[in-house]
Amino acid sequence: MPSLGRLHLITDTRPGCDPLAVVRAALPVARADLVVQVRVTDDTTDRQAYDLARRVRALCVPYEATCLVNDRLHVALAVDAHGGHVGADDLPVAAARRVLGPAAVLGATAREPDAAARAVAAGASYLGVGPCHPTATKTGLPDPIGPAGIHAVVAAVAVPVIAIGGVTAATVPALRAAGAYGVAVVGALSTAADPGRATAELIAALTC
Ligand SMILES: Cc1ncc(COP(=O)(O)OP(=O)(O)O)c(N)n1
Numbered sequence: 001m002p003s004l005g006r007l008h009l010i011t012d013t014r015p016g017c018d019p020l021a022v023v024r025a026a027l028p029v030a031r032a033d034l035v036v037q038v039r040v041t042d043d044t045t046d047r048q049a050y051d052l053a054r055r056v057r058a059l060c061v062p063y064e065a066t067c068l069v070n071d072r073l074h075v076a077l078a079v080d081a082h083g084g085h086v087g088a089d090d091l092p093v094a095a096a097r098r099v100l101g102p103a104a105v106l107g108a109t110a111r112e113p114d115a116a117a118r119a120v121a122a123g124a125s126y127l128g129v130g131p132c133h134p135t136a137t138k139t140g141l142p143d144p145i146g147p148a149g150i151h152a153v154v155a156a157v158a159v160p161v162i163a164i165g166g167v168t169a170a171t172v173p174a175l176r177a178a179g180a181y182g183v184a185v186v187g188a189l190s191t192a193a194d195p196g197r198a199t200a201e202l203i204a205a206l207t208c
Pocket residue numbers: 008010037039070071085086087088089090107108109127128129138162164184
């Protein structure tokens with residue numbers, strides 16, 4: 001299994017968004033450094049999620065980018081995605097690992113060191129940790145943990161930590177300095193006037 005990409009593009013399927021256009025713009029820039037996580041709104045049907053994931057999976061192939069599916073692991077299996085991501089309202093990590101198999105990429109959300117260690121022991125191959133900063137993309141989240149919260153988790157686990165929540169190219173250096181392996185973004189790409197350029201800025205911040 002190749003090393004995990006450092007830039008995780010999470011699809012934005014809210015009204016007015018064009019997730020496939022954003023993926024198409026990001027792929028030639030970030031290539032194998034890109035992980036596309038197919039995340040759909042709760043009211044999206046499984047058929048719609050499957051159709052989007054199938055298209056994303058196909059787009060990723062020529063760039064050797066990674067395709068993951070959020071929450072809906074049956075969709076991940078159905079499109080032969082590289083893996084999935086689960087959080088507190090989804091299948092437990094150990095059950096998700098059983099569903100996806102030993103070779104799959106499996107991400108788990110963890111917000112503090114103890115939960116992070118439990119998720120890794122249960123089979124997570126990377127952790128999504130946040131929210132780092134305030135975000136308008138998801139409601140109901142706890143207060144932002146900042147780079148210090150990222151560092152606390154990094155110190156507790158030996159798997160890649162992906163920082164999420166309000167991440168922009170400007171906030172990447174502090175997160176990397178805190179030990180984050182990479183970052184996951186929704187708005188920084190989905191609301192960008194030029195998603196290709198925004199991808200280049202994020203990749204530059206992640207690799208310097
Ligand atoms: C990389 C990454 N980190 C965290 C999350 C959040 O997952 P979860 O807590 O299950 O919330 P939803 O995304 O399902 O609303 C994520 N998706 N990706």
